[in-house]
Amino acid sequence: MSLDLDKSTWKRVSFGDVVDNVNETVRDADAAGIDRIIAMEHMDPGELKISRWGSPEDGTTFTRRVKPGQTLFGKRRAYQRKVAYAEFEAICSGDIYTFEADESQMLGEFLPFLVQSNEFFDHALDTSAGSLSPRTNWRDLANFEFDLPPLNEQKRLADLLWGVQRHLLAMNAERDAVQATLGHFVRHRLSEMPATIRLGEVATTRSGPSFAASAVNDVPVEGSVPVLGIPNTKPDGTIDLSGVGHVKGLADSVGKIDGSSLVLIRTNGNRQRIGNVYLPPVAAHGHAVSAFQFLMRSLDPANREYLYWVLSEPTMQERMSEAASGSVGLGNLAVRWLNEQQIPWSTDAALRRSIVNEMRELSNVMTSIDSERGTLAALRSAISTTVFGGN
Structure with a gap:
């Protein structure tokens, strides 16, 4: 797709020159006013939003602090492509890096899309070590090189990518609502079987x-x-x-x-x-x-x-x-x-068919939503490839 990019104004940088790997620790979550814990299982592949979390009351050995605006990256089993954008304070697993952009060179809202790009993940996978649970380390990630747009261009691209992301989140919420409706409806109809x-x-x-x-x-x-x-x-x-x-x-x-x-x-x-x-x-x-x-x-x-x-x-x-x-x-x-x-x-085949036909109609709504989600995901991927995939 065409984004009218003039990459001649972009500069080649190393990830570690424009991003800090913050490792601030918190020993007492209650004293720090932190009531959420983020583990690897709370990060969904391809989803920047964190929609679920644990509680310190359940007990934890995690000490790494998460602050709003940071980009979280799962360093263990990087092939799972777990990246998130923090919107609240928390404590996270030691298997999650907490990245902060140097705002004089890179916008914080631009960073998660760079980390989510195929190029960054390819580098992370190439530098991972270990057979059962491979991990990549900060030293190798810091050496990742890419072309960085000027700040005003970063702003334009980040606004575009976040617009697609928000639309995807809205479609995901709509899908969840339809899924719940499907569940309630089929339960009701099946309860009527004789x-x-x-x-x-x-x-x-x-x-x-x-x-x-x-x-x-x-x-x-x-x-x-x-x-x-x-x-x-x-x-x-x-x-x-x-x-x-x-x-x-x-x-x-x-x-x-x-x-x-x-x-x-x-x-x-x-x-x-x-x-x-x-x-x-x-x-x-x-x-x-x-x-x-x-x-x-x-x-x-x-x-x-x-x-x-x-x-x-x-x-x-x-x-x-x-x-x-x-x-x-x-x-x-x-x-x-x-x-x-x-x-x-029911021995009445027509009654069984009627339930199937009703569920087909409702599931067609889900199919339509999934089609739009697929289109949005493809658009996000195309933008990412255009921006981060070289000339």
Whole structure:
């Protein structure tokens, strides 16, 4: 896109010359009047706003102080792309850097978009060390070089990027509201069903196969099968087929997605993800699922969408999360437990179809919102590439 940029006026600088890595400590949060704690899990990839936090009352070993206007960067597992703009005082994890711009050279509101850029993250990843939990260090980040616009140009670009960001936040809030409405509506409609039936009487469920990492290929090879992994089943309820692994050596009996299929998350460290259910698109037909997921097939394909709405209903989602075995680490949902669940039912197929049709209409609103969110995200990415991606 064209931003009418004259980069001949920009100057080449090192990150450490225009940004300070502030490491102010607070030993007593109460005495300092600080009542919020930010851990890595409170930062969402791609989201600059911090919408949730912990409390010092819950106990913490964190001591790094966060001040409004700072840009926060998750130095551990930088590939998660966790960047945030602080809007309140807090204490944060030692795995989070607190950056402050030298306002004589860089505007604080411009800094988070630089840190969020692909170029900065590529540098962070290239300089990360460690196998299980790689971290990047300040010394290497300080050496990152980029072209810095004059202050007036920074202001113009920051205003543009923050405008897109605010629009995205508004769309996210609208999506959350529609999602809540969907949950309330499907719960109400399902409560009107006249009977129940065992889930195992109307669907079959099996987990995906286990396989060695060495069997996975980035591209199709002879005898390979595309396999959905947890990264392909997104928290927003969508399936992303980019980056699907192609596994060689799977048995012919391994189940593949077809028009009767649903995909559920079977195993996850986040209990709220366990049981999340997905309607695979036609493009996913022929794919298998990983051992961390279930492939569920409706015995009558006509009931597939009805089962999707039954399983995605918030109360059912809570039941599946609570039923996961294991007290720490990964939780697992059992096929036997799923099969025994009594779900709302009617022998009247027309009544089941009516619920599906009503939910389709409501979910179309969600689809429209997601489309606009995607457009905004693409616009933000295009602006970032134009500004930070070189000439």
